[in-house]
Structure formats: C-alpha cells, structure tokens
Amino acid sequence: MPRTVTRALGIGLGFGLACAAALAIAMMLRPELRLTARAAWNDPRLLAAFADDARIRYEPEARTCAAETAALLPAAIAQIEAAHGRPFAQPPTVGVYRSYETYGSANGMGDPGIAAVTRAGVALLSPTLCGEERDRLEGVLTHELSHVHLSGWRPLGAPRPPQWFTEGLAVMASNGGGAEGVSIEDAAQAIRDGYRVVLDERRWIDFAALGFEREPPRDPTKDALTQRQRLAYRQAGMFVGWLRMRDETAFMHLLRALEAGEPFEGAFRSAFGEGAPSLWRRFVSDLSQRSRRGAGG
Template sequence: MSASRAIKIAGIWSAALAVAVTLAFAIRPPLRHAVAALLNDPANLPALEGAARVHYEPRARACAEAVAALAPKAIARIEAAHGRPFAQRPVIGLYASYEHYARANGMGDPGVAAVTRAGAALLSPTLCGEERDRLEGVVTHELSHVHFSGWRTLGAPRPPQWFTEGLAVMASEGGGAEGVSEAEATQAIGEGYRVVLDGRRWIDFAGLGFEREPPHSPTLDPLTLRQRLAYRQAGMFVGWLRGRDEAAFLRLLRTLEAGDAFDESLESAYGDGAPRLWRTFVSSLSQQSSAMEKQP
C-alpha cells in the first residue's frame, strides 16, 4: 500500500471516528456532560489553602474567601454527624460563570445550586449572588456528600438518594431544604403529602414521588417546593434514625462506606427495613403533635 493511500485511509477512519463520537454525544447527553466535566476540572482553577482547598474562578475570589472562612466550622459539623474525620482534605470549586459551572458539574445544568462530583463540591454563582443567604447551609450540605464519597469503596453501590440527601440535610442542620421548616414538613406528612422513600434517583425533581401531590406554596415555585419538602422530610427521618440509636446509625454509615448493600445494611443495623421504620417515624410525629395539642 502506498503512503498516500495509507494517509487517505487514516483520514477516512479519523473522520468516521469523529462522526461516531459526535453522534454518541448527541444521542447520550450524560456522556457529553461527563466528558465536559472532565475537561473542566475545578482543580485547574486557582486555590485558597486552608481546612478545605477552595478552587475558584478569579471573579469569585471574594466569595471563595467567605467559603474558606466558614469551611472549618462546616467540616467540624460534618465530622461530628458522620462520626469520623474526612478521608482527605475536602475540595470545593466556586464559579463566577454559569456557563463554566454547567460544564463542570456533570449535568450541563446551570440552574442547580450545587453538586458533588468526583469527590469535590461545586458551587453555582447564585450562591455568591441571589442566594448568598444559603451559602453556609449548602456548602455544609455538599461537604456531607464529599465526606461520604471520600470513604466509600470504589465501585460500591450507591445508597438511595433519599438517604444521602437526608443525611446531608440532617448533618448540615437544614442545608438544601431552606424555605421548608420541620414544622411545615411535619404538617405535610400529617396531611398525607409524604415523600416516597424508594430507590429512585432524585435528579429530576418533577419526578419525585409523593403519596399525595404537595399543594402550591406562595413563596416557592413547584419544583423547588418538591425538592425542599422531600429533602426536609428525608432529613428528619435520617435524624430520627440517628436519634433512635446513634451506635446503630454509625454502624450503618461504616457498612455503606465499605460497599455493603443499603437494604441489608439498614435491616442489620435497625432490625427493620425502610418502609416499617418510616411508618414508625410517622407515628412518632403524630404522637408528638397530639401531646403538644394537649398541653395547656
């Protein structure tokens, strides 16, 4: 085969490969987003050293300094709730550009306030602007995910999202569930607006399962209400599990981090599965409400 013919064939193969990759990306957006996230690793950004390693886009430096200042308290809170130190110093990425944030977060969605990806917490520009009042709570919430993922065995099955999000809300004392109080969540549970704690992923907030569709809120749009009501209820349930038997709760975390399956780990720790434990939790809320009503 002549050199010119070999070059021509190589060119055809290169073009075919490029077309195949383009088609794969067009057909499978998650693959496209994952590749974009790899190419936009926050570790490539400048960093502030401290209790956490805070990487930031230059225009977000002031907010990065605020995050670095609150990180020690947030880290201590998460370590206390999870029962041991971080496996390694946590990494936080802070963005000034919604476009760059969407590329880095692995979802291609600039509207999500924060995500944890590849062991790093990534924060949207909204937390340095319109939603600055949520900054500390959301940072602490995401650090719960960073802590859990840092200790998890590589390739271990992921627990249901109601548990990981509930753990993060509980550990952060409400981060991620702002705008829905425990009292409001308790009332919603009593009225039948109960989140369904199944194995589904909670990425699509419109697809969250509730026993009854939550009513509209005058202060939150429907998708935000669904997310934060679900997160608050899950956080209360996880907090109830921890309060019921802290030693069992910490054993549960350690077994999940080691890669054991969630259902078996929960039953081993508490002697029951999630559905029965949830019913007991709901019953306890009802008893508390009745006791409060009887008080003079």
C-alpha cells in the same frame, strides 16, 4: 516512506477518525455523554487554587466568594466529621464559580440554576451562593461536604445509596442546609396531613419526579420545583435524624457499611434489624402521637 509504514499510518488515522466519529454520534444520541464530557473538560480541580486554602478552587472573578467560602470551610468540615463520625478520607475540594455558564458545564447536568452539586467527589458552588442566595452559602456548603465525605470513603463502582438517604443525611448533618424555607414544624405537619415523600429509588436530582403519597399544596408565591425539593429534603432529613437519635450505634454501623461499599438495603437491615419502610412508618406514627399529646395539653 515505505508502503507498509504509510499503510499502517493510514489505518491508524482511519481508526482514530472512526472512533472520534463514533464518539460524536454517541454523544448526539445520548445527551448524558455530552454532559459528562463537558463536565470533565470543566473539572473544578483544573481551576486555580486559592492562596489561603488550596482546597478551594475558583474562577479568577470569584475571588471574593472563594475567600468567603474559605472562611467557612474549617467549621463546615468539623461539623460534617462530627456528624459522620470520622474524618474525611482525603482533604475535600470545593469549586467556586462566577460564571453561570461555566458552572452549568462543570456540574454535569448543564443546569446553572442548581445552587450546588457534588460531582466526582468535589463540591461545586453556584455563583448564586455569593449573590442572591448568599444567606444559604454556609448551609449549602456544609450539605455538599456531607456528600463529599460519604463518596470519599466509598469504593469506585460501589452501589449508590438511595437519594432520600444521601440527601437526608446531608440535611441532617448540615442542620438544614438544602431545605431552607421549610421548617421542621411545617414538614412534620405535611407528613401528618399525608403529604409524605416516597422513600424510593428514584433519582431525586430530577425534581419533577419527586414522589409524594399526596401531592403537596402549592404556594403560588414560590417556585414549585424548589418547594417540592426542599419539603422532600426536610422530611428525609428529619427521618435520618430520627434514625440516629433512635440508635446512634446502629446509625454509625450503617454509615461504615455504606462507606465500605455495601448495598443499602442489606446494610440498613443489618444495622437496624428491619427495613427502612417499616421504620419510616414508625417515624410517621411517632409524629402523629406527639401531635395528639401536644393537642391534649
């Protein structure tokens, strides 16, 4: 082999090994890169398509759960399309898992304990939804489809709306999916008592970082993080529902603007004529006034 070719091959091989080494080091230094790589390797779209509905991708051992999910999917899609005011941009994909380990790798967080996530426009369902938490399957599926719908219309790289809005929208659109165990009445009373979720830019996916104006009292019979998450989701869902009832035209204007990739704050002000914090205060005031009217008979 000519020396120049050998040298070129050596340089190319050396460059490739250097890149691989650099990537390995970066993944060790930044755990999120490792999680992203694992998620890509376990993309649910690489799973087998369910024979009765190709929108469902599943592990072979999860066939029964896939069938149950497929039976619920048409109604869940119709519900989200009605709540969001338009069809899905493309047919949604739902990944159904039997292995908690594989699900934890695929969800991009390395946490198999989360009931469901939406990642890269695909809903991923934990094995628990066809096991211990089977009663949550319909609500959580519908909740995740709200995320899939919103992300499906948004341009790649568009600024993300705050988590309180996307989760509140999903809870509202799914009639409480993701906030099970916390009733509207209980969440309203918590708001009146000052245990109000803070509508900020924090990533709610870190449940320990959920902010409340006052720390909610803990029920020792329930998991603390789950309790906080569902109370926050329910309150956010109530607020999003209140926004829609207050002015549905403005609400749909906001959704269309977010789907077009507009930044949240500007889109919200354009739709409602004021910012979310001031309308949140009005929402809280309305709850308090209704409570006083009810107490007065």
